[in-house]
Amino acid sequence: MASHQVFSSFLFLLCLLQSIRVGYPATFTIANKCTATIWPAILSNAGIDQRPATTGFALPPGESNTFSVPTSWSGRLWGRTLCSRDSTTGNFSCLTGDCGSSAVECAGGGAAPPATLAKFTLNGTGGLDFYNVSLVDGYNLPMLVVAEGGTGGNCTTTGCVVDLNNGCPSELKVTASDEGVACKSACEVFGEPQYCCSGPYATPDTCMPSSYSQFF
Known part of the structure; x- marks a missing residue:
């Protein structure tokens, strides 16, 4: 903005x-x-x-x-x-x-x-x-x-303004006392180029939305 x-x-x-x-x-x-x-x-x-x-x-x-x-x-x-x-x-x-x-x-x-x-x-x-x-x-x-x-x-x-912690995919979820308190990015969790928009996926034409990015 x-x-x-x-x-x-x-x-x-x-x-x-x-x-x-x-x-x-x-x-x-x-x-x-x-x-x-x-x-x-x-x-x-x-x-x-x-x-x-x-x-x-x-x-x-x-x-x-x-x-x-x-x-x-x-x-x-x-x-x-x-x-x-x-x-x-x-x-x-x-x-x-x-x-x-x-x-x-x-x-x-x-x-x-x-x-x-x-x-x-x-x-x-x-x-x-x-x-x-x-x-x-x-x-x-x-x-x-x-x-x-x-x-x-x-x-x-x-x-x-949406609370994303409760609905966060389990593989990305950070928990405390069995409660979701944060939600990691797929890039941080998996470190793969298709999730990090790096390497062969470094352009808007090749880095396509994933189920994780669409959740955010």
């Missing part, structure tokens, strides 16, 4: 996850509409000098948190689930979306798949803001991005 860069805000929702952009710099508001605590995480793309003040935090059900990013920021946001701190080592980890930092702040670590990702490029080509919700690394939470206050461009709400 693309929008004109004079957005007032993005509203980024987890279960649903909502995000808001306000002028310069941009402002994101993450709202937890889930029934359990989530731990949002933020990763700036390589080459971005200015970064948000936070890279991860806890967000209880029904609460929201707002932070700013630089005018031309690009990066991704996602939600971590089923997180805890080891009573012996003090290390913090999450069952889904973990960033490998052993702390609530991700500090430059990316999401371990499977995780639903919201990707942003602000003030990009033509001065537009671009955003999408991606399941290329699998899925762990419903997510919705709502752009507020934009003018021009295609400022459409976008995301995946």
Whole structure:
């Protein structure tokens, strides 16, 4: 999705996850509409000098948190689930979306798949803001991005608001206490070119939909 860069805000929702952009710099508001605590995480793309003040935090059900990013920021946001701190080592980890930092702040670590990702490029080509919700690394939470206050461009709400964990094919499903908590991509599970769109399947003409990609 693309929008004109004079957005007032993005509203980024987890279960649903909502995000808001306000002028310069941009402002994101993450709202937890889930029934359990989530731990949002933020990763700036390589080459971005200015970064948000936070890279991860806890967000209880029904609460929201707002932070700013630089005018031309690009990066991704996602939600971590089923997180805890080891009573012996003090290390913090999450069952889904973990960033490998052993702390609530991700500090430059990316999401371990499977995780639903919201990707942003602000003030990009033509001065537009671009955003999408991606399941290329699998899925762990419903997510919705709502752009507020934009003018021009295609400022459409976008995301995946369906709970895919329960219906996830058994060979892709991540479980905890016999309950589906995430859904891996077929590429991650099988590593075969036809599922990864690699090798002889690296073009749109040769990488055809599979039953797994059609599920997503």
